[in-house]
Amino acid sequence: MPKEPYQSPRDGPNWPDWMYYVALAAVLGLLIVTSFFAPPTNQQATTLTYSAMKELVRAGRVQSAELREHSIIVNTKSDDKNGGQTFSAVVPVHGDPDLLALLEDNDVDITATEPSETSIFIYLLPWVFILAVYFWLQRRMTGGIAGGPGGISGGLLSGRFSKPNASAKKVTFQDVAGQDQAKREVAELVEFLRDPQRFARVGAEVPHGVLLVGPPGTGKTLLAKALAGEADVPFFSTSGSEFIEIFVGVGAGRVRNLFEEARKAAPSIIFIDELDSVGRTRGTGLGGGHDEREQTLNQILAELDGFSEREAVVVLAATNRPDVLDPALLRPGRFDRHVTLNLPEKEARRAILDIHARKLPLENTSDLDWIAAGTPGFSGADLKNLLNEAAITAARRNAGLITRSDLDEARDKVMMGTVRTLAIRPDERHRLAVHEAGHTAVSYFTPEADPLYKVTIIPRGHALGGTHSLPEGERHTLNETFLKDQIVTLLAGRAAEQLFLGTVSSGADDDIRRATEIARRMVTRWGMTDELGPIDLRQSEDHPFLGRSIAQPTSVSDTTAAQVDQAIIKMLVDAEARATSILKQHKPETEKLIAALEENETLDFVAIQSCLDPEKKIEQPRHTPDSVTKIPVVPHS
Structure with missing residues (x-):
């Protein structure tokens, strides 16, 4: 059975705030009655x-x-x-x-009549009121610096460090989908928390510190709660930013009280979210060793070393920036076990959607297969947000069921933004249709490109239109042919403007940036050029703490840098020439696609195929509409 949170005798009763307000009101009421009450006069004079x-x-x-x-x-x-x-x-x-x-x-x-004596309470009443307001403000402003009901143990721990309410719904591993590997890695901690003596008898030491690493929204906090729910132990949750206050020493004091509470309630779990906010590499602050953040970090390190072999307390921490953590946190004996939570794949996304759609009135549950297949790169939080947007869209229609169109609208809104109402001139609208038709035609006639889903010239977010393609499956490595086809597709919009209109516009700005980024990575990181070969030629890297680019220790000569630039330029020029060649070969079909796009604004795959390849039997793309979505998007901005 879970134990009640420990309360030190010096801390006093751990009363909630409303009890203090009731007591204060009762005292003030008594003073007012005793000071001003007088028997009424029964004569009217x-x-x-x-x-x-x-x-x-x-x-x-x-x-x-x-x-x-x-x-x-x-x-x-x-x-x-x-x-x-x-x-x-x-x-x-x-x-x-x-x-x-x-x-x-x-x-x-x-x-x-004997003269009445003025009650002493009439003089004390203003001072009592002033002192009551003063202590209330102190309690609210300091957040609990000293002990007692308003201190760290009474005020802070009773709110932010305490275990969840017993009436709250228990989270278990069944509520965590898409992270099977991570669940297997922490499963042995459940047995340790349920029966720590079994491990102690054979001298086994289960790691006291586990670091959960993964992109935002992958379920790090949910996994920690599920671990506590499976083990049925108290769960003490806080965030790294809550340790930092303007008052020196408050963070270290809060750390001591947090670990003290967990030890008294053992077996228990401590969860520190956003550990990087307090656990960054020391020596980077302005205050040196006296910096409040570094004092808090030193106290966390000391508490992690203070666990005995028989103390059944597991400390979980979550971060999406493990590269900025202090090395002392990651050494053996502290956060020595790292559990990585990755972005979910197709099957995992389907399982996550099932969990979040339990209470949603879907018209057809097979629509979730369609959503899951085409959202690579989506985290669990992204998928939950997508379903919520679909429910909001259905509610605006005053509908009782969430339909395919609601899901499609929600997907477009999450990925590209809401629809914008713009007064686009006819010549700009025609240029926009030419640009998007160029992306679509080249993508359709490029063998290695991802299958098309739809194309639109309806403005959304920062984009005036978009060509929506979809992957055939999960890609964990990118081959050279696929990357070159991606560059060709990106530059096809600019090539179409040059071919059909004779001039180019600023609409290809984002296309050129993305194509250049892919080409630079192919040359400098992945060795996909015969001239330079397999060598790392990156000249800058994002600094994990300062958030800016700094020079690499190994410099690149001017001659090599010039060769890199020439290789990138050649790759981009060749890609645009290839896109132009494809458009010239299929110019009548592309012109038909431009006209259809101007008329209908949005074309699905069937309409695209009827324009570009009318003699071919109408068929769905390699992913049927029941299992596809648009990703990635080539926007025209």
Whole structure:
């Protein structure tokens, strides 16, 4: 059974904030009641001037009088013409020495009221209120620097470091799809957390630190929660950025309390998300060894070394930047086991879609096969977002089911952006159709190119149009023929403008950039040129911490750099010449495609094939529409 989170005696009761507010309101209410409550007067007195009141006494009309601290109340005789009335008057500040004699001479029945003492609470009330506001602000601003209910253990740990609510839905490995290899690597930790003594009897030491590495959205946090759910142990979750505060020493104190809580609740799991925000290589900050981030990192290293062999606490950390982590974090004994979570493949994407579509009213569940087959490079979070966009689209139509068109619209929105309403001139619209038709025609007649899905000249996001192609399957390596065909397809839009319009435009800006990037990698990284051969000629690399390009230690001579440039230029020029040659061979078919695209704005594969190859039997691409989608996209911007 999971243990309750440990609470140190010095920390005091771990009360929620609302209990403090209720207690404060009760104290203030009691002070107000004791300070201002007074028994009500049961007589209704008419206010007179002091002189008029004395005239009543001299006239013998007053039967009784009540002397108070600063006033007098008189009751007239019952046989008076206005008998039975009560009058009050304010006595002069320094009193009237003749008043008592006047009352006695006229046989007035005299009573006196003891002066009231002002309660001390009336003076303390403002100070109590000021102190209450001060301590409340301190509690909110510091976030828990000292101990006690507002401190680290009482305030911070009870919120961000505590295990999830028992009523929350438990996450297990069944809720994690597409990461079978990662689940196998952490599965043995489940047995360790369930029965740590079994491992201790044979002297086995299970790693206390496990680093989850992978792109954003691949399910690192979900896998950590599933591990805790499978082992049925407390789960302490936090983020690396939560350790860093403006106050020096707060981060290290929070680390100590976090590990103390986990040890007391052992067996348990600690999960630190975004470890790179606090675990970057030391020595890069401005504060040297006194930098708050580095002090926090030093405390994490000390806590990882402080585990005994019998302490069943596993520390999981997640990052998508393992290259920036301090080497001390990755040495044996700390985060020495690295579990990599990759972007899911087709089968894994289908399983992820099944999980996220459990509560969605899909018109046809086979549409998920279509989505999964054509979204390589999508993470689990991307797929969830795609389904959510489809549900939003269906809700806007006030529909009860999510249809194929909703999924298609959501896919286009996620990959390219929302539809833009632009007033495009006729000549620009024609140029746009020529450009996209060039991409489409060359891609169709290039054997190694990915099959087409559709082409459109509807503006979306930053693109004015797009040619949508799709891969035949997952590619883990890229051969030279495929890469050259990719460059030819990218430059086909510019070649079509030159061939059919006689001039080129700025619309090929992104195409040229992407084609140049592919050609440069082929020459400088992958050795795909006969002139230079297999040699790494990269001259710059992104620095993992500074986020900018820096020179490589091995320099490249000017002669070699010139050869690299010449090889890239030759590759691009040859690719454009090849694209032009293909368009010339199929010029009538391409002109027909341009006209159809201007008229319909969007053409699917069947319409494309009817324009480019009308004599061929109409057939679906190698992936049928039930299992394809557009990827990648060649936009015209």
